[in-house]
Amino acid sequence: xxxxxxxxxxxxxxxxxxxxxxxxxxxxxxxxxxxxxxxxxxxxxxxxxxxxxxxxxxxxxxxxxxxxxxxxxxxxxxxxxxxxxxxxxxxxxxxxxxxxxxxxxxxxxxxxxxxxxxxxxxxxxxxxxxxx
Amino acid sequence: xxxxxxxxxxxxxxxxxxxxxxxxxxxxxxxxxxxxxxxxxxxxxxxxxxxxxxxxxxxxxxxxxxxxxxxxxxxxxxxxxxxxxxxxxxxxxxxxxxxxxxxxxxxxxxxxxxxxxxxxxxxxxxxxxxxxxxxxxxxxxxxxxxxxxxxxxxxxxxxxxxxxxxxxxxxxxxxxxxxxxxxxxxxxxxxxxxxxxxxxxxxxxxxxxxxxxxxxxxxxxxxx
Numbered sequence: 001x002x003x004x005x006x007x008x009x010x011x012x013x014x015x016x017x018x019x020x021x022x023x024x025x026x027x028x029x030x031x032x033x034x035x036x037x038x039x040x041x042x043x044x045x046x047x048x049x050x051x052x053x054x055x056x057x058x059x060x061x062x063x064x065x066x067x068x069x070x071x072x073x074x075x076x077x078x079x080x081x082x083x084x085x086x087x088x089x090x091x092x093x094x095x096x097x098x099x100x101x102x103x104x105x106x107x108x109x110x111x112x113x114x115x116x117x118x119x120x121x122x123x124x125x126x127x128x129x130x131x132x
Numbered sequence: 133x134x135x136x137x138x139x140x141x142x143x144x145x146x147x148x149x150x151x152x153x154x155x156x157x158x159x160x161x162x163x164x165x166x167x168x169x170x171x172x173x174x175x176x177x178x179x180x181x182x183x184x185x186x187x188x189x190x191x192x193x194x195x196x197x198x199x200x201x202x203x204x205x206x207x208x209x210x211x212x213x214x215x216x217x218x219x220x221x222x223x224x225x226x227x228x229x230x231x232x233x234x235x236x237x238x239x240x241x242x243x244x245x246x247x248x249x250x251x252x253x254x255x256x257x258x259x260x261x262x263x264x265x266x267x268x269x270x271x272x273x274x275x276x277x278x279x280x281x282x283x284x285x286x287x288x289x290x291x292x293x294x295x296x297x298x299x300x301x302x303x304x305x306x307x308x309x310x311x312x313x314x315x316x317x318x319x320x321x322x323x324x325x326x327x328x329x330x331x332x333x334x335x336x337x338x339x340x341x342x343x344x345x346x347x348x349x350x351x352x353x354x355x356x
Contacts, residue, residue: 024163025163031329032330032334033327034327035277037270037272038201041205042204053272098345104343
């Protein structure tokens with residue numbers, strides 16, 4: 001979607017450093033998440049998109065930071081682009097999501113954004129396609 | 133096999149459960165730190181008092197409930213609350229369990245009638261069936277469900293299903309009671325090290341960590 005350069009390599013080590021620095025919280029969040037889907041109703045984007053499960057807060061953090069954590073940072077640029085689609089286009093970090101188990105979902109999304117930025121992948125508003 | 137499952141396995145399961153849970157709590161303390169709560173204080177002095185400002189509108193209990201998760205998902209919240217409370221409490225008050233405690237240590241918690249705990253067991257199983265249905269048929273739950281989630285549901289409900297079968301003497305009792313004890317032991321061991329850790333971590337996350345939805349006094353700790 002949005003990359004500042006055309007470099008195709010990904011600095012796995014740099015990603016892993018960010019992951020390691022936040023390991024405790026991330027690991028706990030991923031483990032504690034009971035996959036109950038009760039966070040869904042708290043996301044306005046979930047409502048706007050007629051209950052599309054991809055907009056559920058848990059779906060967003062599991063498929064962004066969860067994916068990076070499980071793969072230990074080994075993702076290709078295409079993978080990072082997919083993650084950036086989730087953490088910028090499907091979440092606006094309004095921080096209104098609610099987790100019955102107390103998981104700080106916005107912080108997980110923010111972390112995934114940091115990792116994307118560290119690889120020069122981020123959302124560029126000026127390249128956003130305008131509706132016809 | 134019976135003696136093994138009834139004897140050493142039980143103690144191993146309880147020790148792993150208790151030590152594992154303590155380990156998780158200690159780990160949480162090591163990974164978090166005390167924080168001083170942010171409190172707004174009224175400045176002293178200042179301009180002279182004028183008219184009192186109008187009172188802030190206060191939502192009634194009913195309004196707050198409707199806006200809460202209990203209002204948006206009332207069935208799920210009711211089922212999940214009953215399920216989790218009974219999952220923890222029922223085994224403590226089952227007569228059969230307490231006879232074993234008495235035989236081992238000479239003391240035991242009070243027991244409820246067998247007919248009543250039988251009903252409580254059925255309610256837990258019904259809760260499990262409801263969760264299974266959600267996982268299978270609700271798109272939003274299915275989207276984040278993996279085989280692991282079914283395994284966790286099976287681990288949590290197996291002791292109740294086998295307990296129900298054993299009490300009713302459905303199938304071969306000797307086999308079912310061994311399966312029942314094994315299922316209970318597996319659940320205890322699994323709690324600290326699998327997704328079931330949400331049981332102890334619920335209290336840590338919701339009561340101790342400072343965030344918007346902290347229960348109780350507002351929390352005292354944040355992640356390092």
